[in-house]
Amino acid sequence: MDSFHEPYIRQGDDITIEQVRAQLSALEASHKQHGIQLSGRVLHVCHYLPVTATLASPSSSPPHLPLPLHPQIPQTSPPSPSSSAPPTIVAKPNDAQTLPSDADDTPRWSLSPRYGHAAMISGIRSLSFTYQQLIIGWTGDILSSTPASSLPASSVSSQDRAALEDALATYTPREADPDDDRKTTYVPVWLDQAVAHGHYDGYCKQTLWPLFHYLLWQDVATEYASADSHYSAYAAANLAFAQRIAQIYVPGDLIWVHDYHLLLVPKMLRALIPDAVIGLFVHTPFPSSEVFRCLPRRKEILDGMLGANLVCFQTYSYSRHFTSTCVRVCGYESTSRKTEALIQGIDVQGHVTSVMHCPVGVDAERVARDTLRPGVQPKLEALRSLYEGKKIIMGRDKLDVVKGVLQKLRAFEKLLHDYPEWIGQVVLIQVTSPALSDSPKLERQVSELVAHINGEYGSLDFIPVHHYHQTLKKDEFYALLSVADLGVITPLRDGMNTTSMEFVIAQEKSGKRSPLVLSEFMGISQHMADALLVNPWDLGDVASAMNRGLLMSASSKLARHERLHRVVTTHTSHTWALVLSKMLLAQMGGQGTARRTPFIEKAVLKDAYDKAGKRLFLFDYDGTLTPIVKTPAMAVPSPSTLLALTKLTEDPKNLVYIVSGRDQLFLEQHLGKLSGLGMSAEHGGFIREPMRGGSEEGGEGKESEWVNFTERLDMEWMEEVGEVFRYYTERTTGSHIEVKKSSITWHYRASDPEWGQFQCRQCQDLLENNLAHKRPIEVLVGKKNLEVRPIAVNKGEIVKRILYQNPDADFIFCAGDDKTDEDMFRALHLFATDATSATLDPPLSITLIDDHAANGGSSKPELPTVALAVKPEGVFTTAVGHMSKRTLASWHVTTPEEVVGHMLHLVDIDPATVASAPLEDEAGEEKETSHF
Numbered sequence: 001m002d003s004f005h006e007p008y009i010r011q012g013d014d015i016t017i018e019q020v021r022a023q024l025s026a027l028e029a030s031h032k033q034h035g036i037q038l039s040g041r042v043l044h045v046c047h048y049l050p051v052t053a054t055l056a057s058p059s060s061s062p063p064h065l066p067l068p069l070h071p072q073i074p075q076t077s078p079p080s081p082s083s084s085a086p087p088t089i090v091a092k093p094n095d096a097q098t099l100p101s102d103a104d105d106t107p108r109w110s111l112s113p114r115y116g117h118a119a120m121i122s123g124i125r126s127l128s129f130t131y132q133q134l135i136i137g138w139t140g141d142i143l144s145s146t147p148a149s150s151l152p153a154s155s156v157s158s159q160d161r162a163a164l165e166d167a168l169a170t171y172t173p174r175e176a177d178p179d180d181d182r183k184t185t186y187v188p189v190w191l192d193q194a195v196a197h198g199h200y201d202g203y204c205k206q207t208l209w210p211l212f213h214y215l216l217w218q219d220v221a222t223e224y225a226s227a228d229s230h231y232s233a234y235a236a237a238n239l240a241f242a243q244r245i246a247q248i249y250v251p252g253d254l255i256w257v258h259d260y261h262l263l264l265v266p267k268m269l270r271a272l273i274p275d276a277v278i279g280l281f282v283h284t285p286f287p288s289s290e291v292f293r294c295l296p297r298r299k300e301i302l303d304g305m306l307g308a309n310l311v312c313f314q315t316y317s318y319s320r321h322f323t324s325t326c327v328r329v330c331g332y333e334s335t336s337r338k339t340e341a342l343i344q345g346i347d348v349q350g351h352v353t354s355v356m357h358c359p360v361g362v363d364a365e366r367v368a369r370d371t372l373r374p375g376v377q378p379k380l381e382a383l384r385s386l387y388e389g390k391k392i393i394m395g396r397d398k399l400d401v402v403k404g405v406l407q408k409l410r411a412f413e414k415l416l417h418d419y420p421e422w423i424g425q426v427v428l429i430q431v432t433s434p435a436l437s438d439s440p441k442l443e444r445q446v447s448e449l450v451a452h453i454n455g456e457y458g459s460l461d462f463i464p465v466h467h468y469h470q471t472l473k474k475d476e477f478y479a480l481l482s483v484a485d486l487g488v489i490t491p492l493r494d495g496m497n498t499t500s501m502e503f504v505i506a507q508e509k510s511g512k513r514s515p516l517v518l519s520e521f522m523g524i525s526q527h528m529a530d531a532l533l534v535n536p537w538d539l540g541d542v543a544s545a546m547n548r549g550l551l552m553s554a555s556s557k558l559a560r561h562e563r564l565h566r567v568v569t570t571h572t573s574h575t576w577a578l579v580l581s582k583m584l585l586a587q588m589g590g591q592g593t594a595r596r597t598p599f600i601e602k603a604v605l606k607d608a609y610d611k612a613g614k615r616l617f618l619f620d621y622d623g624t625l626t627p628i629v630k631t632p633a634m635a636v637p638s639p640s641t642l643l644a645l646t647k648l649t650e651d652p653k654n655l656v657y658i659v660s661g662r663d664q665l666f667l668e669q670h671l672g673k674l675s676g677l678g679m680s681a682e683h684g685g686f687i688r689e690p691m692r693g694g695s696e697e698g699g700e701g702k703e704s705e706w707v708n709f710t711e712r713l714d715m716e717w718m719e720e721v722g723e724v725f726r727y728y729t730e731r732t733t734g735s736h737i738e739v740k741k742s743s744i745t746w747h748y749r750a751s752d753p754e755w756g757q758f759q760c761r762q763c764q765d766l767l768e769n770n771l772a773h774k775r776p777i778e779v780l781v782g783k784k785n786l787e788v789r790p791i792a793v794n795k796g797e798i799v800k801r802i803l804y805q806n807p808d809a810d811f812i813f814c815a816g817d818d819k820t821d822e823d824m825f826r827a828l829h830l831f832a833t834d835a836t837s838a839t840l841d842p843p844l845s846i847t848l849i850d851d852h853a854a855n856g857g858s859s860k861p862e863l864p865t866v867a868l869a870v871k872p873e874g875v876f877t878t879a880v881g882h883m884s885k886r887t888l889a890s891w892h893v894t895t896p897e898e899v900v901g902h903m904l905h906l907v908d909i910d911p912a913t914v915a916s917a918p919l920e921d922e923a924g925e926e927k928e929t930s931h932f
């Protein structure tokens with residue numbers, strides 16, 4: 001694995017931030033050398049802006065005077081609403097609490113501050129030394145001064161908005177290097193109040209958050225209509241973000257979209273800026289596919305995410321769940337380790353989204369500094385004397401069901417029950433900070449349980465549990481972390497959890513080196529093997545770990561602490577942000593950004609068609625003229641497809657062929673009535689020329705014979721391959737074998753998608769390593785199938801043959817959707833790109849087969865090279881699939897319906913006037929649109 005693609009600095013690696021910086025610079029230099037445009041900017045798209053801003057009354061405020069940060073809702077007299085002077089707006093980051101606050105003006109409105117995501121914000125800000133940064137986020141609620149209430153965003157005048165945007169754009173953060181003019185700017189997204197709250201309090205908090213933390217909705221303590229309500233607000237908010245990004249985007253920008261609030265943004269943004277380099281970082285856990293599949297809007301959400309070039313998670317297991325969900329729920333394929341080099345990814349119609357992981361850390365230096373703030377020590381001393389002679393267990397969690405506070409309290413109760421020697425000797429100080437959407441039910445349950453434990457195990461001079469439901473001040477927080485004899489952080493699920501990292505740093509500074517009990521269901525646990533890892537549901541397990549931690553020897557504590565400290569201080573928010581930049585930068589110029597096959601416009605095609613004297617059409621069948629469906633036998637041509645082919649073949653200027661992997665029987669059965677249609681079956685193994693002089697059933701003319709190019713080939717391998725396929729069919733429920741005359745296909749579309757793909761890879765390995773080098777065969781990975789055919793035949797050879805026999809064609813349209821069709825594009829590539837090389841040597845199929853037959857077994861060597869009439873502008877090689885799909889074709893359309901629509905347009909038929917029935921198989925299964 002090369003260092004550019006290395007997903008993460010692994011635990012124990014000695015890589016430093018300087019090394020990541022050096023890798024970044026090397027990547028940038030290499031991109032510049034290859035002419036890849038870099039803007040030097042990173043756009044971070046977050047749910048809300050980490051700033052506080054206040055709009056002051058113009059009449060009373062001096063320009064650019066900083067205003068108090070807290071409280072945000074002013075208590076003083078109302079502003080003068082009619083003033084026409086420009087507003088004075090002061091904006092500052094949420095953490096800039098030391099700015100002077102000597103203003104006496106009256107804010108007219110202010111943005112409500114929001115906290116959280118500290119690690120992310122500190123990581124983003126640390127990049128200011130490397131990149132120009134833009135943080136794009138929702139303003140948060142707009143609070144009016146009188147009455148103290150939320151205002152609809154629409155009531156903020158455009159003048160005020162512009163003033164706020166200016167203030168944010170010109171704000172220089174404290175931590176910026178004064179000699180460096182690169183900095184962080186803040187770009188507000190204005191959301192209508194209903195959209196903003198439907199988005200966050202509704203869909204984010206009531207639907208996605210519980211699901212991502214393995215809580216199905218009936219378990220959530222809030223009341224709401226359904227898992228689908230608020231989706232429209234979620235989509236509207238995401239669209240507003242995408243549009244805002246598009247307004248400020250410049251080519252060469254790197255765009256990082258953050259978290260579960262904005263999962264639709266990548267796809268929406270891709271539609272607005274097809275070339276954008278987009279990363280999506282998911283800070284929460286990503287659940288197993290069996291949980292995720294319950295989401296009514298699962299496909300929309302996954303497709304939204306897959307609009308990104310790179311989707312990144314906190315841990316490998318979250319990324320594995322995501323990949324598996326895309327495969328299982330949407331039917332997409334994960335890229336093989338073999339084909340897409342080293343990166344795991346998801347293939348959607350040829351667009352590959354890379355999937356990686358990179359855990360966020362804390363700003364270790366800053367936490368260490370904060371732990372030593374002068375205010376911390378007195379608080380620490382106070383705690384020490386208050387609990388003198390007792391061991392202190394500390395817990396600090398948001399009051400949210402997923403944080404497992406109830407389970408922790410029960411485990412503490414079990415500690416006192418199972419190890420009664422601790423009664424009177426240990427206290428649990430549990431702080432619960434209020435969650436944004438508070439749950440009174442949970443609050444009540446916690447209070448009741450605390451009272452129960454204290455009643456059961458407490459006495460007049462001993463209270464076992466000290467519960468504080470409040471937001472701790474920084475000094476109190478660090479004092480608590482520093483004084484504790486044991487940290488117990490046991491959420492039921494948590495994306496990462498930064499308190500545990502802060503605990504380790506605080507313990508280093510206080511010199512205590514106390515141990516940590518951590519839930520194994522949080523992202524950080526995978527990197528903290530030296531904590532005491534527990535299952536928070538197993539109360540006995542947690543109680544025993546608490547006991548073990550409290551009794552741990554000093555040397556053991558020290559050894560564990562040192563290793564944890566090393567992890568926390570080498571995997572910081574700064575390294576995280578740099579590694580993220582490196583990963584996204586590595587996507588530039590790569591798959592999905594460099595390759596853009598243009599969409600072929602109907603008018604362009606029609607223009608060339610009308611001007612041409614002789615036209616050649618070469619169509620693949622499955623996935624090109626008809627959508628992929630679950631059962632191969634049900635992939636029958638639609639009325640539109642038949643009409644388009646009929647009309648094309650009726651025109652004497654046209655020569656139309658189907659070049660398919662299907663066998664003769666299938667092609668004859670479904671397309672045989674079109675006698676003007678030429679057909680090639682089994683990937684070029686057979687050909688039947690069109691009948692001249694009649695195109696419809698009953699038309700004039702004599703039916704052509706099939707020519708078999710495989711007749712004299714060694715076909716003994718068919719039995720051997722059949723045996724291998726039978727072995728895998730027995731072991732892969734739902735799979736089946738399609739035996740054709742000279743090729744054989746193993747299908748696994750109806751099998752478990754992951755097992756099917758795994759078996760396919762195993763089978764492919766077996767065939768390639770044990771048979772392919774001994775036999776004249778080629779193994780082809782198709783769409784949920786594995787095909788084996790003779791190496792001597794392919795679709796490219798057929799195309800050359802047709803072309804050689806029709807050198808006067810001056811218009812060629814060739815369409816296909818999968819790898820075997822690339823042989824056709826390759827055969828035409830030279831003529832599609834180079835005006836000077838329009839000559840063609842006699843193809844093998846003519847020299848070896850036709851002439852062989854004509855000359856009684858001896859081939860005739862001197863067939864002439866022919867000159868072709870076609871010019872590059874008359875060759876339309878067209879891939880069906882995503883524009884970023886790897887292809888030799890010069891054009892693309894996205895679906896088979898578009899291929900047919902384009903053909904109908906050529907013959908002057910409006911597709912809307914043609915009756916079209918949705919494809920259904922016998923079981924009523926709809927066509928599989930998800931995977932082409």
Ligand SMILES: O=P(O)(O)OC[C@H]1O[C@H](O[C@H]2O[C@H](CO)[C@@H](O)[C@H](O)[C@H]2O)[C@H](O)[C@@H](O)[C@@H]1O
Nearest residue numbers: 621622628629630631632635660661749783785
């Ligand atoms: O060259 P083509 O015309 O594209 O044919 C390639 C293979 O297509 C068929 O399999 C594929 O389509 C089926 C129907 O949509 C689908 O169920 C299957 O999963 C696909 O792999 C066909 O069955 C094969 O014989 C062709 O070689």
